[in-house]
Amino acid sequence: MNKCKQSHRYIFTMMVALSLAILVFHPSSAAAAPLQIPGVNLQIGDTADNPQNLSNTLQLIILLTVLSLAPAIMILMTSFIRIVVVLGFVRSSLATQQMPPNQVLIGLALFLTFFVMAPTLQQVNSQALQPYLKGDINQEVFLNRGMKPMREFMFKQVREKDLALFVKLSDLKRPKNFADIPNYVLIPAFVISELKTAFQIGFIIFVPFLVIDMVIASALMSMGMMMLPPMMISLPFKILLFVLVDGWNLVIQSLILSFR
16 A cells, blocks of 8 residues: 555656656747846937937926925915814814824815815816817916916915015015916915914814813812813813814814805
8 A cells, every 4th residue: 555655656756847847948938038128218318319209208207296296286285284284273172182093184184175176176177187188288388277277276365465475585576466476476475374374263273172171170270189180181071062063064164164
């Protein structure tokens, strides 16, 4: 019986060795061409004979640059700044540490930004993006048309005082109208205007919760509970008040209406 098993193992081993030998020494395997890995070459030096290659290369570089700056563009030219700062104030006023988590606040801020910016983005799509994709306009016209709705949105939200500050700091001549104000002046003015508005809303949110903290602290001191942290006692009352008044509904409604 043992001899039979040994013979079976010997036959199996020989078959495996023969199969490997066929795979290694088969002519088709020896003649197979090595795998060619395509390379990416971004040259801009030897393109005098073919300017189209230079144009395509520059377009690719510009596209990659724009994609890398897309998050900053979205933050600095949309309603995202005001929304995310106010939501951060809500969490800080409740003193709930990391509840809601950052991922939830950022996700909510993004969707609210898309909601607020929907009319503006629709104008960008219809006036700039779709004609550009159809080949009716070039890149320069696309950028000018795309920026027009965004500039209109920022001009509606920016404060004249902030706009005048950056016009003065840039040593520009007094602009006759909004069209004379360049983007590098408008965007930072819009950012600090949004921050001021967000801080004003945040102050209003903080006031009722600050009153709760003061009442709880006074009650604990009157009862002689000096070592008991007032924040720990006031937290359930803050959450209860926020739930009873439907706080998220009020905050989101106030945020959306502040852009209209």
